[in-house]
Amino acid sequence: MRAGPALRRRSELTRDSLSWFGPGAALRTAARRAASCVECGQALRSRRTPYCSRGCRWRFHGRYFWDAARRVVLRRDHYTCQACGLRSRKSALDVDHIREIAVGGAPLDYDNLQTLCRPCHRAKTSRFLRDRRGSRAAPLPSAPDPRSEGPEWFPA
Ligand SMILES: [Zn+2]
Ligand SMILES: [Zn+2]
Numbered sequence: 001m002r003a004g005p006a007l008r009r010r011s012e013l014t015r016d017s018l019s020w021f022g023p024g025a026a027l028r029t030a031a032r033r034a035a036s037c038v039e040c041g042q043a044l045r046s047r048r049t050p051y052c053s054r055g056c057r058w059r060f061h062g063r064y065f066w067d068a069a070r071r072v073v074l075r076r077d078h079y080t081c082q083a084c085g086l087r088s089r090k091s092a093l094d095v096d097h098i099r100e101i102a103v104g105g106a107p108l109d110y111d112n113l114q115t116l117c118r119p120c121h122r123a124k125t126s127r128f129l130r131d132r133r134g135s136r137a138a139p140l141p142s143a144p145d146p147r148s149e150g151p152e153w154f155p156a
């Protein structure tokens with residue numbers, strides 16, 4: 001498979017690494033020490049990087065960097081809105097949390113992410129807010145899933 005433009009943008013990945021946060025960094029360090037790929041567990045030939053391949057680096061990054069995850073999801077969905085089927089350029093598309101973070105949706109799970117066009121995303125968000133207002137009685141999850149704790153800048 002041909003490498004997407006995202007894979008070629010090394011400088012962007014470097015920039016993304018500024019937003020690297022705790023759990024991911026700790027996992028990477030542990031993987032380097034153990035000389036096994038942080039993503040798939042395969043033995044590493046060198047301890048210079050915690051990834052056995054570019055594919056593993058990419059998947060791992062996507063789980064810990066919002067920008068990288070966004071690119072992975074847009075590509076997976078072929079730059080097509082999953083609600084109305086509109087195919088568009090990257091800048092006109094949003095990556096949406098299928099189950100909102102506010103109600104316990106996982107922020108960095110690919111299965112919880114989908115591509116939506118702006119209008120569909122806006123419609124979904126206002127529907128969500130309206131439903132939530134309408135069902136105040138519904139209890140919110142008492143303790144958040146520790147895996148879903150993201151940085152504060154994480155978009156909804
Ligand atoms: Zn690997
Ligand atoms: Zn749409």
